Amino acid sequence: MFGYILRRIAVAIPTLLLLIVVSFLLMHAAPGGPFTQERALPPQVLANLNAKYGLDDPLWRQIVNYVWGIVAHFDFGPSFVYPDRSVNQIIAAGFPVTLTYGALSFAAAVLVGVSLGVTAAIRQNSWIDYLAVGTSIGAQVLPNFVMAPILVLVFTLWLGWLPGGGWGGPIFWIMPVIAMSTSFMASIARITRSSMLEVLGSNHIRTARAKGLPERKVILRHALKPALLPVISYLGPAFVSMITGSVVVDMYFSTGGIGRSFVDSALNRDYAVMMGITILVGALTILFSLVVDVLYAWIDPKIRY
């Protein structure tokens, strides 16, 4: 197990380095420099700017400096558009917000999704089963960028219950969390339901029932654990799409997370910020998939590495 984790980390590091180098080269290949403006800058000013940001060094040195800055000091460099702010500051301003509603959405999706799926499997072909299956199909075609405007329309414009945007107390968290978690909740419910149905029909459950265990214990102790395996392997991809979804949430509810900074920097051609966020998200994704795999191995002792 320990060796497996080490091996996974050994793969994760080159992946991350590749991501950094590729995004750096992309940025370098972009037509026009970061200081290209409608009115051309005097050559001396441009030279000074390039010297300040280290853009007059040879390419390999720039890459080495950039990577070294991230690895050694966790420093993503200065923003090209806002001279008084560093990429670190921009990320530090938005990341707590993203983390707050992201974690809440993730927890909501897993908890509600799993309980809905289990209930639907236990009471197969009852109304709650049909409700779970129906909503999970519906949520598949209503992605977050469709959910968000509909939520605002209903809860802010028609009912006037919730604020349409901004970031403050828990009342501001409700709509972002709903918009972000619904489709994952639905997918998790569907996966849980089908794997639970499969597990409930297997021999060890019959044995558990035959030896007279209470039904509660059969479900929670013997059926739920193996039934959760497909759900856990779904969590990795779900995490990636959730991070992507944060872009929509930030755009729509003006929550001010890193998704907003990402889109803003994309539209302003602030490459340093874009790269910083892409690398941060990539690192989080890789870390998360590592955690998921370890969790998988911990739950399923049959897996050998």
Next chain:
Amino acid sequence: MIDTQQMNSLAARMAEAEVKGRSPWADARRRFRRNKAAMVSLVVLVVVILFAIFGSHLAAWSNEEMDFSVMGQAAQLGAPSWASGHYFGTDDLGRDLFSRTIQGTQVSLMVGLIGAGIAVVVGTLYGATAGYVGGRTDAVMMRIVDILLAIPYMFVLILLLVVFGRSMSMLFLGIGLISWLEMSRIVRGQTLSLKNREFIEAARATGVPGWKIIIRHIVPNLLGVVAVYATLLVPLMILSESFISFLGLGVQEPLTSWGALISEGAGTMNYGTLWQLAFPLFFFCITLFAFFFVGDGLRDALDPKDR
């Protein structure tokens, strides 16, 4: 005692069944036809495609015209009506939403089909090669796929679109770059189970070269899995494109797509022009629904495990 008549009829039935032997494909077709949701979805898909191809002949306004009598007062005058010829209403510039929806449908369907097409061609060949060759080549090829899958592709796609300019070809390239990854994994798994079967061994024993075995013997046997996954991939591609267009980074004016139309509709719904959101959203939802159901139906029809 044996009833002669019964035996005769039984014999007749058996003979009949022998004559009318069914191929696995015919079996699958029959199962698919029995699946009501999938059949209805197939009809919906055909209607949407016909709408995209021939809808512009029904439109009273072209997608480039602006109705100056409505311009700037879409909320009061731009509502859907038969009389004005704006069946789906107009946007605030006076452009006919019916024609714009047709145009968006064409673009979105094209993105979905091309994205899935790239995935089918590249993913199948890549996965079949990796699985058939095996050994170190397989390990390296699949490790590359693992690394690419670990990258947050939506962010990279946005990075690509910003750096190299927003254009349709860049969008196709970006979506095509990532769409084949999952496909190649699935295909590789299937190839691994195929490659030790007798007919492959026979081909190898008679001296058929490796690439020919892959193309002539392995790929045709993968078609079922590939077809199912491709059908499920089309809506995912449409979703990706809509997401990018929703952010304003995808398809640019005067072209449009479902994502761009939904984004615009969502932005203007405060002003009371709900139809701008409703019509594109309707087509978007029914098409995705239909693709998912057809994909599920195909899987049930072709997968011998869950019969």
